[in-house]
Amino acid sequence: MKCRKCKAVAAVALPSHNTAFCPDCYPVFVRSQVERAIHRHKMIAPGDRVLVAVSGGKDSLALTLLLHELGHDVHGLHVDLDIPNSSTDARAACEGFFAKLGLPLTVIELRREGLAIPLVKSRIKRPICSVCGKLKRYYFNKFALENDYPVLATGHNLDDEVSRLFANTIRWDHAYLSDQGPLLPAESGFARKIKPMYRLTEFEIANFSFLRGIDHVIAGCPYSGKASFPIYKGLWSGLEERMPGAKVQFYENFLREGRPVFAAWSDQQGQLPTPCTECGYPTSAERCGVCRIKAMVADDEK
Amino acid sequence: MIYIRLEPEGRTMHFPRLGTVLQLLRKLGLGNNAALIIRDGELLTPDRRLHAGDEVVVRTVTSRG
Ligand code: SF4
Ligand SMILES: [Zn+2]
Ligand SMILES: [Zn+2]
Numbered sequence: 001m002k003c004r005k006c007k008a009v010a011a012v013a014l015p016s017h018n019t020a021f022c023p024d025c026y027p028v029f030v031r032s033q034v035e036r037a038i039h040r041h042k043m044i045a046p047g048d049r050v051l052v053a054v055s056g057g058k059d060s061l062a063l064t065l066l067l068h069e070l071g072h073d074v075h076g077l078h079v080d081l082d083i084p085n086s087s088t089d090a091r092a093a094c095e096g097f098f099a100k101l102g103l104p105l106t107v108i109e110l111r112r113e114g115l116a117i118p119l120v121k122s123r124i125k126r127p128i129c130s131v132c133g134k135l136k137r138y139y140f141n142k143f144a145l146e147n148d149y150p151v152l153a154t155g156h157n158l159d160d161e162v163s164r165l166f167a168n169t170i171r172w173d174h175a176y177l178s179d180q181g182p183l184l185p186a187e188s189g190f191a192r193k194i195k196p197m198y199r200l201t202e203f204e205i206a207n208f209s210f211l212r213g214i215d216h217v218i219a220g221c222p223y224s225g226k227a228s229f230p231i232y233k234g235l236w237s238g239l240e241e242r243m244p245g246a247k248v249q250f251y252e253n254f255l256r257e258g259r260p261v262f263a264a265w266s267d268q269q270g271q272l273p274t275p276c277t278e279c280g281y282p283t284s285a286e287r288c289g290v291c292r293i294k295a296m297v298a299d300d301e302k
Numbered sequence: 303m304i305y306i307r308l309e310p311e312g313r314t315m316h317f318p319r320l321g322t323v324l325q326l327l328r329k330l331g332l333g334n335n336a337a338l339i340i341r342d343g344e345l346l347t348p349d350r351r352l353h354a355g356d357e358v359v360v361r362t363v364t365s366r367g
Contacts, residue, residue, distance in 0.1 A: 001347045011345035015334065020347060203335040206363035207345065210338055218310045220364075230364070241333040 012207045015244040023211050030208045034066045034196045041183040043194040044151055049073045051149040051191070053140045054098075054105070056090030058209040058216040059155030061097050063197055065212060067153065068101060076105035077143055079136050082116035086221050093217045108139050114297060115290075121223070123300045124293070128223050131293060138290045142281060144191035156195040159202045162247045163232035165254055178266035181255055188273045189282040199248060202233075304352050306330075309361040324348040330360065337362045 001010040003022035010020035021029050038044055050067060054060040054076045067074050078094045081087045091107060098105035110116050115135060121128040144152045161180075168176040182198040184190075197205065209216060239246050275281065276288035283289070306315045306326070320326050323339050323346045330337075339346045340359040352358065 001349050010347050013334070013347040013349075023345070201335065202363050206338055206361075210340070210345065210361075218361075220310075233364070237333055237336060240335070 011211070012204075014204065016201070016240065016248065018244070027208055027211055030200065030204065031066055031069060033199055034063075035070055037182060037196050037199055038070070038194075041194070043153075043183055043192075043196060044072060047073075048150050049075060049148075050151045050153050051140070051144050051147075052076050052153045053136070053155070054078050054094045055155070056093035056217045057155070058214060059157055059160075059197065059202075059205055061093070061155075061214050061216050062205050062209050062212070063153060063155040064097070064103070065101070065214065067196065068103060074103055075149070076103060077140060078105060078107045079139050080107055080109045080111070081132065081136075082109070082111045083118060083221060083223065086219070087117075089217050089219070093215060096215060106143065108143065110135065110139075114294060117223075120293065120297055123297050132223075134289055135293070138281065138288075141190055142279075145189060145281075149191055150186065151194055152191045153194050153196060155197060157197050157200050157202050157205055158247055158251065159233055159236065160229075161195070161198050162236055162251050163229045165251060166232045166236065167229065174262050175266060177258065178262035179259075181259060189275070198251075201247065303354060305357045307357070307359050309359055319354070320352045322348065323350050323352065326352065326358070326360070332360070332362070335363075 001013055001020045002008070003010050003025050004019045005025040005028075006022060008022040008024075011023045012026045013020040044050060050072050052060065052064050052067065052074055054064060056078070064074060064076060076094065076098050078091060080091050094105060094107070117128065117132055117135075120131060120135075124131055140152055140154075143149075161182075165177075165180055168180060182195045184193040186192040200208075208214075236247055271284055273282035273284050276283045276291055277286050278291040279288060281288045281290070285292075287295075304317050304320050304326075306317065308314070308330075317326075317329065320329070324334070326339070327334060327337070327348060334348050338359075338361040339348075339350075340361065341352075341356055346358075
């Protein structure tokens with residue numbers, strides 16, 4: 001196979017785009033995909049400081065590099081979950097990467113908040129991943145709010161987005177279907193949320209990370225076993241294999257045809273969040289979910 | 303012999319002969335976009351030929367939570 005641009009031996013073949021690229025031309029292709037997504041959805045305005053949520057995995061580090069190379073003002077935020085055999089490496093990967101690029105990185109340690117994930121896991125009955133995700137979102141949002149970042153960027157890729165959309169569709173979860181997308185405008189105290197890599201697959205990002213020598217963590221979280229997303233990802237990769245382009249079509253058609261319908265419907269049901277009485281975070285209850293988890297963990301401690 | 307190392311598991315295996323990367327992927331039950339295929343630090347597309355003595359890394363692509 002030959003590179004579409006320069007005819008050198010290809011390193012990456014992309015059936016969904018019906019094309020292939022050499023090691024030099026491929027990163028340029030990836031960058032242009034991200035640049036186009038940012039432009040098309042008006043994700044970042046000139047002068048915006050962009051807060052990037054980084055886990056230490058390939059997606060969020062690749063996003064950091066791409067945004068930096070596209071000339072955006074990037075600040076990293078990592079939440080140290082304090083999970084044994086996982087969090088130390090993840091944090092070190094973030095710190096090493098940001099130091100190499102000379103970019104600022106802030107680390108929030110859940111242990112200091114009394115919310116180390118193993119402790120929380122031992123206190124709750126719900127699956128830990130839903131609580132862990134809630135905590136991460138909370139601290140990203142809160143940090144963006146308190147430090148006046150207009151934009152919060154995450155490294156979600158097309159596979160993440162498609163499996164989430166698929167999960168929401170299987171449940172016909174209209175609340176989630178009404179606001180899933182690569183851009184969530186700032187509202188009720190939340191920063192604008194963007195997913196500049198939503199058109200790139202996991203495979204495409206893995207190739208980019210390899211070719212650009214990004215040092216990311218490979219081993220997964222020891223608690224990741226029971227999530228349902230991997231099942232959907234498996235189904236979709238089988239489908240994509242037989243129908244190249246199926247993923248991007250499913251997602252883009254949803255954004256165009258499906259989402260507006262759900263959004264209009266949910267506007268009628270709308271209930272505006274109010275500040276949490278304890279921490280000020282926007283919530284639909286009096287006390288936000290994280291303050292409730294905190295209280296529960298602290299109660300058990302006594 | 304062609305030597306295979308599976309990442310991230312770290313398992314190794316070998317095949318007496320394999321024609322192409324595509325055949326390797328099929329033998330491992332993997333789709334074309336399920337893994338990076340790396341030989342001597344170089345990424346290989348499914349049509350590339352494998353040769354006796356090759357050491358190949360198969361790095362599956364799945365992201366953590
Ligand atoms: S797998 Fe679950 S517990 Fe582990 S980091 Fe992801 S969300 Fe948190
Ligand atoms: Zn080229
Ligand atoms: Zn609160």
